[in-house]
Amino acid sequence: MKAVRLEAVGGITLRDVDMPDIGADELLVRIEACGVCGTDRHLFHGEFPCTPPVTPGHEFSGLVEAIGKSVSGFAIGDRVTGDPNIACGRCARCHAGQVNLCSNLRAIGIHRDGGFAEYLALPQKQAFVLPAGLDPMHGAFCEPLGCCLHGVDLAGIKPGSSVVVLGGGVIGLLTVQLARLAGATTIILSTRQASRRALAEDLGATMTIDPTTPDVID
Numbered sequence: 472m473k474a475v476r477l478e479a480v481g482g483i484t485l486r487d488v489d490m491p492d493i494g495a496d497e498l499l500v501r502i503e504a505c506g507v508c509g510t511d512r513h514l515f516h517g518e519f520p521c522t523p524p525v526t527p528g529h530e531f532s533g534l535v536e537a538i539g540k541s542v543s544g545f546a547i548g549d550r551v552t553g554d555p556n557i558a559c560g561r562c563a564r565c566h567a568g569q570v571n572l573c574s575n576l577r578a579i580g581i582h583r584d585g586g587f588a589e590y591l592a593l594p595q596k597q598a599f600v601l602p603a604g605l606d607p608m609h610g611a612f613c614e615p616l617g618c619c620l621h622g623v624d625l626a627g628i629k630p631g632s633s634v635v636v637l638g639g640g641v642i643g644l645l646t647v648q649l650a651r652l653a654g655a656t657t658i659i660l661s662t663r664q665a666s667r668r669a670l671a672e673d674l675g676a677t678m679t680i681d682p683t684t685p686d687v688i689d
């Protein structure tokens with residue numbers, strides 16, 4: 472199969488690799504869509520710890536094409552996405568319920584092969600079935616959307632809230648939409664690109680600003 476491999480920091484190549492072997496509790500997923508995250512750029516530049524050679528890509532969706540012998544609750548043909556962060560379940564952080572802070576965290580697309588490939592081995596405990604009719608592109612947005620949803624929850628955005636979102640990339644634009652769904656009535660997005668400011672206004676920002684203008688605080 473074809474895969475985009477991060478061979479080393481600064482070196483990324485599209486090449487043929489072996490199909491992944493799936494374990495007893497894993498799904499073989501044929502990738503339909505995979506997002507490019509800011510983290511992937513950090514991996515390429517050596518700004519985020521990872522273990523190359525590895526196939527990046529942690530925002531993916533695809534179809535289950537084979538299942539390991541211990542898998543239950545998934546069927547061949549299911550459209551799935553995945554939580555890329557595999558917690559150990561044994562460390563003090565995991566026992567405290569803070570699985571995102573697991574001391575032995577292994578992430579799909581960072582420490583083990585991810586979705587910049589035709590196929591991915593996905594542990595069943597990391598997999599989520601998507602509605603069969605969901606656009607695979609939207610399925611690939613589940614992981615960044617989950618991060619934004621957590622941020623909106625932490626920020627306590629409620630009906631009537633005023634919100635400022637700094638940055639108009641994928642995360643910023645998703646946050647604008649979630650803030651609107653949470654009932655915020657003033658949503659200001661700050662980003663340099665005019666096209667992203669226009670998109671943010673289409674998506675629910677009540678005002679956008681260019682942070683390079685001198686009157687930002689006003």
Ligand SMILES: [Zn+2]
Pocket residue numbers: 508509510529530615
């Ligand atoms: Zn990401």
Ligand SMILES: [Zn+2]
Pocket residue numbers: 558559560561562563564565572573574575576
């Ligand atoms: Zn742990």
